[in-house]
Amino acid sequence: MSLSPKTITVFLDASPSSKMRATHAAYLAQRWGAYLVGVDVLFAGVQLPPSMSYARGDEAFEHVAAYKRQLDAEAEAAADQVREHFLGLCTGQNVLGEFRRIGRENSVEEAIHIAFNSDLVVVGHPEPHGLPDDLSVEKLLLASGGPLLIVPNGWKGETIGNNILIGWNSTREARRAVGDAMAFLVSAKSVTALVIDPDDEHQNGEDPGSDFATSLDRHSVHVALEHVISRGYSIPAVLLGYAEQSASDLLVVGAYSHARLMELLLGGTTRTLLTHTPMPTLMSR
Numbered sequence: 001m002s003l004s005p006k007t008i009t010v011f012l013d014a015s016p017s018s019k020m021r022a023t024h025a026a027y028l029a030q031r032w033g034a035y036l037v038g039v040d041v042l043f044a045g046v047q048l049p050p051s052m053s054y055a056r057g058d059e060a061f062e063h064v065a066a067y068k069r070q071l072d073a074e075a076e077a078a079a080d081q082v083r084e085h086f087l088g089l090c091t092g093q094n095v096l097g098e099f100r101r102i103g104r105e106n107s108v109e110e111a112i113h114i115a116f117n118s119d120l121v122v123v124g125h126p127e128p129h130g131l132p133d134d135l136s137v138e139k140l141l142l143a144s145g146g147p148l149l150i151v152p153n154g155w156k157g158e159t160i161g162n163n164i165l166i167g168w169n170s171t172r173e174a175r176r177a178v179g180d181a182m183a184f185l186v187s188a189k190s191v192t193a194l195v196i197d198p199d200d201e202h203q204n205g206e207d208p209g210s211d212f213a214t215s216l217d218r219h220s221v222h223v224a225l226e227h228v229i230s231r232g233y234s235i236p237a238v239l240l241g242y243a244e245q246s247a248s249d250l251l252v253v254g255a256y257s258h259a260r261l262m263e264l265l266l267g268g269t270t271r272t273l274l275t276h277t278p279m280p281t282l283m284s285r
Helices: 016-032 050-054 058-092 107-116 137-144 172-180 210-217 235-245 270-276
Strands: 007-012 035-041 097-102 120-125 148-152 163-167 190-196 223-228 250-258 261-264 281-284
Touching: 007 016, 007 107, 016 035, 016 058, 016 120, 016 148, 035 058, 035 107, 058 097, 097 107, 107 137, 120 137, 137 148, 163 172, 163 235, 172 250, 172 281, 190 210, 190 235, 210 223, 223 235, 235 250, 235 270
Parallel strands: 007 035, 007 120, 035 097, 120 148, 163 190, 163 250, 190 223, 250 281
Antiparallel strands: 148 281, 250 261
16 A cells, blocks of 8 residues: 555635645645545535525515526536636646535535545635535544545645644554654654653553654654643643644644544544644544
């Protein structure tokens, strides 16, 4: 099996942040020789005003139908612009790819199916993130089974993965995330593994993270191992604080599901991380 992703899917929309997201996805596809799939959910956010649900009479029904045709035409026009920009990126980066439109019917199921058959999925956060109205980033992470690269809409960085921070705590989920991020890790300029509260009973060994760092070193991934104490701060706050201080341009973390709540492998909730992370984050479970 190839070390690097060979099918990358990026979820798109008509926003400026989507163009930035598509640019990063096209660069990664070019870098790894991957096939790039651009997905546009045609009617995401396109809804009739609630008042039209109470339309009565032929004239009112015709007004509703005309309004729906207008919305459909506007959605189609926006999708054409998204398609043109995406295919232009593929041509410019010499990347093989395709553009897919998702309609109104079964949009969530179709989006999950596409993600399920991808090696890496790129989405935005917060909205607009390119996903169907009823599909959150958290739900896609649970359903797809693969890694998500979450690119914040406000991200202004030019590169993703030069300076990587790994949130490490000796769990299966963390191990999975590192494996999924290996294509980034082997070519990064610097990689740091952050172990928070190393004396915690859930950490392994006398020097938590050292065996992990040694294992990555055998892949020619040279890791700087850092131990920090949370001192009453939440784990997400410590992790993100360190990431910002070190100017990380990619955060790698695992996630697990507990009951109906998505939680960070290091504690807290995935939603907390998604809400506050200022840098791209690769997350797996």
